[in-house]
Amino acid sequence: MLSKSIIEDVLSAALTTGGDFSEVFVEDRYTNNMTLQGGRLEKNLSGRDFGIGIRIFKGLHSVYAYTNENSKEGLLKAATTAAQAIHGTKTERNIVLPMETQKRETLHPIQFMPTNMEKTRKLNVLRNANEIVTNYDSSIAQAIISLMDEEQNVLIANSEGTFTEDKRVRSRLAIQAVATNGTDMQTGFYGPGAHQGFEFIEGLDLNHYAKEAARIAVTMLHADPAPSGKFPVIIDNEFGGVIFHEACGHGLEASSVAKNNSVFANKVGEKVASDLVTYIDDGTITNEWGSINIDDEGEKARKNVLIENGILKGYLIDKFNARRMQAESTGSGRRESYKFAPTSRMTNTYIAPGESTPEEIIENTEYGIYAKYMGGGSVSPATGDYNFAINEAYLVKNGKIDKPLRGATLIGNGAKTIQKIDMVGNNLGHGAGMCGASSGSIPVNVGQPMVRVSEITVGGREAN
Amino acid sequence: MELSTFRDQLFTEGEKLGITELELYYEKQDSFACQIFKGEVDEYESSTVNGVSVRGLYNGKMGYAYTEKLDEESVHFLLDSVKENAELIEDEPEELFEGNASYEEKDFYSSSLDEVTTEQKIAFLQEVEKKIYAYDPRVVQSDYAGLQDQSVEKALYNNKGIALSDRNNFFFVAFSVVVKENEEIKSDFHIEITKDFSTLDADEIAKQAVEKSLSYLGGKTYPNKNYPVVFKNSAAAALLATFASSFSAEAVQKNQSLLKGKLNEQIASETVTLTDDPLLTDGVRSGTFDSEGVPTKKISIVENGKLKTYFHNLKTAKKDGVASTGHGYKSSYKGTVGISPSNFFVVPGEESYEQLYESLDEGVIITNLAGLHSGANQISGDFSVAANGYYVKDGKIAGPTNLMTIAGNFFEVLQDVEKVGTDLEFSPMGGYGYIGSPSLKIKSIAVTVD
Numbered sequence: 001m002l003s004k005s006i007i008e009d010v011l012s013a014a015l016t017t018g019g020d021f022s023e024v025f026v027e028d029r030y031t032n033n034m035t036l037q038g039g040r041l042e043k044n045l046s047g048r049d050f051g052i053g054i055r056i057f058k059g060l061h062s063v064y065a066y067t068n069e070n071s072k073e074g075l076l077k078a079a080t081t082a083a084q085a086i087h088g089t090k091t092e093r094n095i096v097l098p099m100e101t102q103k104r105e106t107l108h109p110i111q112f113m114p115t116n117m118e119k120t121r122k123l124n125v126l127r128n129a130n131e132i133v134t135n136y137d138s139s140i141a142q143a144i145i146s147l148m149d150e151e152q153n154v155l156i157a158n159s160e161g162t163f164t165e166d167k168r169v170r171s172r173l174a175i176q177a178v179a180t181n182g183t184d185m186q187t188g189f190y191g192p193g194a195h196q197g198f199e200f201i202e203g204l205d206l207n208h209y210a211k212e213a214a215r216i217a218v219t220m221l222h223a224d225p226a227p228s229g230k231f232p233v234i235i236d237n238e239f240g241g242v243i244f245h246e247a248c249g250h251g252l253e254a255s256s257v258a259k260n261n262s263v264f265a266n267k268v269g270e271k272v273a274s275d276l277v278t279y280i281d282d283g284t285i286t287n288e289w290g291s292i293n294i295d296d297e298g299e300k301a302r303k304n305v306l307i308e309n310g311i312l313k314g315y316l317i318d319k320f321n322a323r324r325m326q327a328e329s330t331g332s333g334r335r336e337s338y339k340f341a342p343t344s345r346m347t348n349t350y351i352a353p354g355e356s357t358p359e360e361i362i363e364n365t366e367y368g369i370y371a372k373y374m375g376g377g378s379v380s381p382a383t384g385d386y387n388f389a390i391n392e393a394y395l396v397k398n399g400k401i402d403k404p405l406r407g408a409t410l411i412g413n414g415a416k417t418i419q420k421i422d423m424v425g426n427n428l429g430h431g432a433g434m435c436g437a438s439s440g441s442i443p444v445n446v447g448q449p450m451v452r453v454s455e456i457t458v459g460g461r462e463a464n
Numbered sequence: 465m466e467l468s469t470f471r472d473q474l475f476t477e478g479e480k481l482g483i484t485e486l487e488l489y490y491e492k493q494d495s496f497a498c499q500i501f502k503g504e505v506d507e508y509e510s511s512t513v514n515g516v517s518v519r520g521l522y523n524g525k526m527g528y529a530y531t532e533k534l535d536e537e538s539v540h541f542l543l544d545s546v547k548e549n550a551e552l553i554e555d556e557p558e559e560l561f562e563g564n565a566s567y568e569e570k571d572f573y574s575s576s577l578d579e580v581t582t583e584q585k586i587a588f589l590q591e592v593e594k595k596i597y598a599y600d601p602r603v604v605q606s607d608y609a610g611l612q613d614q615s616v617e618k619a620l621y622n623n624k625g626i627a628l629s630d631r632n633n634f635f636f637v638a639f640s641v642v643v644k645e646n647e648e649i650k651s652d653f654h655i656e657i658t659k660d661f662s663t664l665d666a667d668e669i670a671k672q673a674v675e676k677s678l679s680y681l682g683g684k685t686y687p688n689k690n691y692p693v694v695f696k697n698s699a700a701a702a703l704l705a706t707f708a709s710s711f712s713a714e715a716v717q718k719n720q721s722l723l724k725g726k727l728n729e730q731i732a733s734e735t736v737t738l739t740d741d742p743l744l745t746d747g748v749r750s751g752t753f754d755s756e757g758v759p760t761k762k763i764s765i766v767e768n769g770k771l772k773t774y775f776h777n778l779k780t781a782k783k784d785g786v787a788s789t790g791h792g793y794k795s796s797y798k799g800t801v802g803i804s805p806s807n808f809f810v811v812p813g814e815e816s817y818e819q820l821y822e823s824l825d826e827g828v829i830i831t832n833l834a835g836l837h838s839g840a841n842q843i844s845g846d847f848s849v850a851a852n853g854y855y856v857k858d859g860k861i862a863g864p865t866n867l868m869t870i871a872g873n874f875f876e877v878l879q880d881v882e883k884v885g886t887d888l889e890f891s892p893m894g895g896y897g898y899i900g901s902p903s904l905k906i907k908s909i910a911v912t913v914d
Contacts, residue, residue: 037718387834
């Protein structure tokens, strides 16, 4: 992607003003986006992203520059300009990289490169999903089916001798169903994705995913407004994990811990959650959406136990924050593209399975809310306050699932909510999502088995 | 490769391949961003990025592709992708704009921003951060103090005679403050966006950032019920930004807007006028032509509550048999042509923010909304989102509430606007246009307090 001698020169030029670490990240990415709406292929876009990010550290100072200029002169200029922001002693260092980039066996084998697949084959999948959604019910007004795939080639080199390459291939199908009864419109969504090629898309059980999206939209059309007040809340598996991703995961990232901006800072070894909670971030799970071979700083992927039986065990750490925390990287440095300096981020994060069956959890709940599919939400890492939408909610009455509810939002404080988990199911599942933060929007999995929280504030339109 | 060489090669090769109409959109972005933490520069970032997107008509259908690498290989990648993508597309017919229109002559680039040195910018951040710590002993941390300086250059060419270019720039500072009293922690932020560095006042910014955060300390719970509500300007702008896509003709034509069939109907209370002004001098989204080359102009979307028009690009305008309103939009060279407002705002009314809540016997002021991207259904208008704010009793602010959720419907809120304030403010957040609103008084909204 870029010759070794140019990279060595850029790494060296970046250190001329006294920096103690320099890094080059080269990215060449091919993407395809197809959207079928109302049965017609309305969007069909191909693109190529290419650029280079240069990073310099000096102690706790970090400088980042990026460009898609790829001539030697252009890159040296970017490196020396960035170096001007480091006010150290002038030094001359000659960075020498290994002869060849480090080769690793991939953890995530790819069968069919999506960039080589005929688009008519992709279109067939979109059409099949569209048919299943539109035939589901007469109230379905429209289906919007999108297919996104990409092949991201990266080269990472730094002044400590890292010189490595990786190919990340990702595919995702997003199914949105819109149902209407004339005056009201509701939507349902399902978006499975993987660190895998076209074999993932072609192998998807469309009958399940497309029908679920349609079923959610139709069900919500007949839902009553959610009540407001404090209730026990049962959150189902897979994408239900988004709530702990926001409410706990972000607070365990070094980007907030290093500056003491997290409620979990300085609490390793302390009890921070209910005994039933073990929380793990694992980038090595084969072909999962949030999986990686190496992170965007060239560190290999690993499994990090963050909370074990309620006790805080560790954080997700990138190279820069590792300096402030005097700790080691945990293979968690990630970024959207060369346009972002990496920081500590999640990969596939999940609550480990417990012992209750989903049936037991519902039977043991006299009155509460069952969140079957969660929507998105956000959190303030400084306070831990979060908010979440529930895409498909039900009332639970006398241990049974009762009527569907719409417009339910959960609010609360992450550090308090994880103390209140009082049942954990045995049906662990993962769900694909995009997570946005300072290093951009990156693919992550959230996951959990069904869990029950003894009390969360639910905001709906029906005052209680 | 130079842009002009790349363009000429692309147009020549394209014609040989049977691509009859061809458009090249170019964008170059220079940016500088930096953050400080406890007086020291903590993050520092500079960048120059450019890219092009191409759309071309092949066998009567439009194909799209983009690249960030301007080389010979990319010319072939773009043209091959345009052909391949056009073959499968089943969208409404599209055509490129003929270049004989006249354009406003206006330059939105502020050269004064180029004269501010990096040292001055960093010194300004340090000054504000220092003032934040000094402002009140309850400040435990200035957890974000950052700036961004950005300039964007755009050019549009097609083989039907269009050759346009313009540029825009702005300077942005943001500060987030954490305050603590007893065991209660609160946090809020303050953002300013400007084209004139000299207008930034360090004392005022520090005061705003700290006082907003302090104002949430001592939160109480209040009964869950429907209250009359005042949305503070920034919260009102955030709400409008969330649902602005309903005014897009694309959403209407695709049955994804409840404003379908409502032209010339009363969709909001008479106090509400919504204007889009792409020629606003300080607008972040200002420009004299849209991303298809159509000249832009100021228009009313809603006038005294009546829906006057939707936002159109060439494709939706053709379908509806009207002229494009100049709202063809690409979020970058990576996108296809969609629709977006430019600088879109609620026209100010007559009363100040204070006057709006002084008339309430009991009510709630909403200062901040969170979770709009997830807690709002853009099609139905339903929202249920987290909010911060204050409880009002007998026309006075009694104090902050605990974290709330508010639930309602955007289209009902439009009808329920009783009064519009004078304090127009634009929300720098969000990608769908640069959206502004004064504070708004709303008849009633369901409020749940944690």
